Amino acid sequence: MSFELLFDPLFRVPFATGLLLAGILPLIGMYLRLRNEWLAALAFAQMASAGALVAMVLDGPMLLGGVLAALLAALVKGLLARAGASAYALMMLLAWGGGVLLVANHPLAEQAGHALFDGQLYFTGEGHLLATALAALVVLPVLACLSRPLLLARFFPEFYRARGQSERPRLLLFDLLAGLVVALATVSLGVMAAFALVFVPPLLAWRFGRGWKSGLALTGLAGMGGYTLAFALSLGLDQPFGPVCALLLVMPIVMTGVKFDRM
Amino acid sequence: MAGELLLRVVGLRAGYAGPVAGPLDFELRRGEIIGLAGPNGAGKSTLLKALWGGVRVFGGEVYKASGLQISHQAQGFDDLRGVPLSGCDLLGLTGADPAGLPPWLAGRLHERLDRLSGGQLQFLRLWACLAAPADLVLLDEPTNNLDRAGVAHLADWLGRAHGGQGIVLVSHDHAFIDQVCTRVVEVGA
Numbered sequence: 001m002s003f004e005l006l007f008d009p010l011f012r013v014p015f016a017t018g019l020l021l022a023g024i025l026p027l028i029g030m031y032l033r034l035r036n037e038w039l040a041a042l043a044f045a046q047m048a049s050a051g052a053l054v055a056m057v058l059d060g061p062m063l064l065g066g067v068l069a070a071l072l073a074a075l076v077k078g079l080l081a082r083a084g085a086s087a088y089a090l091m092m093l094l095a096w097g098g099g100v101l102l103v104a105n106h107p108l109a110e111q112a113g114h115a116l117f118d119g120q121l122y123f124t125g126e127g128h129l130l131a132t133a134l135a136a137l138v139v140l141p142v143l144a145c146l147s148r149p150l151l152l153a154r155f156f157p158e159f160y161r162a163r164g165q166s167e168r169p170r171l172l173l174f175d176l177l178a179g180l181v182v183a184l185a186t187v188s189l190g191v192m193a194a195f196a197l198v199f200v201p202p203l204l205a206w207r208f209g210r211g212w213k214s215g216l217a218l219t220g221l222a223g224m225g226g227y228t229l230a231f232a233l234s235l236g237l238d239q240p241f242g243p244v245c246a247l248l249l250v251m252p253i254v255m256t257g258v259k260f261d262r263m
Numbered sequence: 264m265a266g267e268l269l270l271r272v273v274g275l276r277a278g279y280a281g282p283v284a285g286p287l288d289f290e291l292r293r294g295e296i297i298g299l300a301g302p303n304g305a306g307k308s309t310l311l312k313a314l315w316g317g318v319r320v321f322g323g324e325v326y327k328a329s330g331l332q333i334s335h336q337a338q339g340f341d342d343l344r345g346v347p348l349s350g351c352d353l354l355g356l357t358g359a360d361p362a363g364l365p366p367w368l369a370g371r372l373h374e375r376l377d378r379l380s381g382g383q384l385q386f387l388r389l390w391a392c393l394a395a396p397a398d399l400v401l402l403d404e405p406t407n408n409l410d411r412a413g414v415a416h417l418a419d420w421l422g423r424a425h426g427g428q429g430i431v432l433v434s435h436d437h438a439f440i441d442q443v444c445t446r447v448v449e450v451g452a
Contacts, residue, residue, distance in 0.1 A: 034346070148355075148356060151348075151352075151356050152356050152357075155348075155353065155356065156356065156357060156391070156392070158315070158317060158335045158337060159334075159356075159357065161315070161316060161317065162315040162316075162317070162333040162334065162335045162401075163332060163333060164316075205347055206345045206346065206347055207345070208347075209347030209375075210347065210349065210373075210375060211347060211348065211349035211351065211352050211373070211375070212347060212348050212349070212352045213352075214347070215347035
């Protein structure tokens with residue numbers, strides 16, 4: 001065990017980057033869950049990982065490749081709203097197949113591929129932190145503005161149309177925000193850790209939140225708490241971050257007995 | 264004195280792939296409650312949706328007052344099991360004023376919606392549309408799933424507190440229509 005590594009300056013940037021993302025991802029997850037679109041997060045993550053690998057093979061920045069691929073996926077999702085889960089499944093299969101073939105056939109892609117799929121947070125650099133901080137400055141206030149339209153679209157779908165307005169631009173903007181955040185998380189935390197942080201904390205909020213705002217607070221705290229513990233344990237026990245994070249997040253769901261019919 | 268003209272409907276025929284309802288003709292002024300009555304399958308709900316553009320209009324015209332704000336309460340409701348949303352959250356979405364809610368519901372606004380009974384939830388949802396800032400309120404079967412106390416409170420409120428709005432409602436409950444509507448328009452089969 002090497003828990004003293006937690007205080008090594010080398011790991012401060014990866015920790016801060018992940019902590020920011022661990023606070024934002026569950027908020028995105030709340031609204032994806034609200035719209036029954038949580039599977040989209042996995043599609044965005046797979047697309048981001050494939051985009052990052054393609055960028056690396058082409059000698060470009062992985063961060064940019066991942067973000068562009070996920071934004072493209074978000075745009076496709078927004079424009080093909082009726083396709084729903086089928087579109088996400090097709091995107092996932094496409095991205096996964098392409099990504100694994102790249103890893104198998106390109107020597108440069110192998111190490112990066114493992115980092116993306118296993119979740120090796122410790123390769124995260126200052127560029128990731130800067131991009132995440134800038135994204136947080138944009139995403140959080142815009143998400144606060146989109147909250148009411150997203151809730152209205154679920155519970156009063158005619159609200160805007162009866163007033164001669166369309167809710168589509170707001171929904172598309174949310175898709176793009178979700179794609180951006182999930183892409184940043186994928187290239188920083190790995191595919192499954194990013195998905196776990198989108199998917200699991202909202203389950204706790206759904207079960208224990210007393211209202212929407214308390215649910216948002218609860219999900220953000222659960223994400224950041226689970227992430228911090230996972231970071232410490234994976235570093236201290238020299239284990240890959242992604243699986244440790246996913247297992248730690250899932251544990252309270254099992255222990256608190258969140259009902260499966262409410263998932 | 265008659266209120267401001269909010270809506271003039273002339274020969275309205277509406278439907279989906281083809282026309283299934285109409286023709287419908289009426290005028291609505293602020294302060295009026297018009298009930299659309301007719302047999303099952305006459306297309307009352309379809310015509311109600313046509314008033315805000317929710318279905319395709321195949322003929323006739325709907326003239327609306329300039330800047331008319333419409334609130335529409337549709338039948339049915341999404342499954343709310345597990346969603347962390349309180350009554351306050353729901354009313355806040357549409358901007359509905361909780362003043363005037365029955366006491367058996369006003370005291371439970373901070374509870375999650377999935378802790379309310381079906382009748383309480385339906386009333387709250389109805390209220391979110393009825394008490395939202397709007398000139399024209401369209402109610403589709405508002406008494407569905409309400410218990411007797413809910414229907415009585417709704418009828419009482421409509422009878423005294425809607426002066427600033429015009430209301431068009433569809434209901435299979437003839438007694439309710441007779442009690443609350445200032446005018447009834449028959450929709451043919």
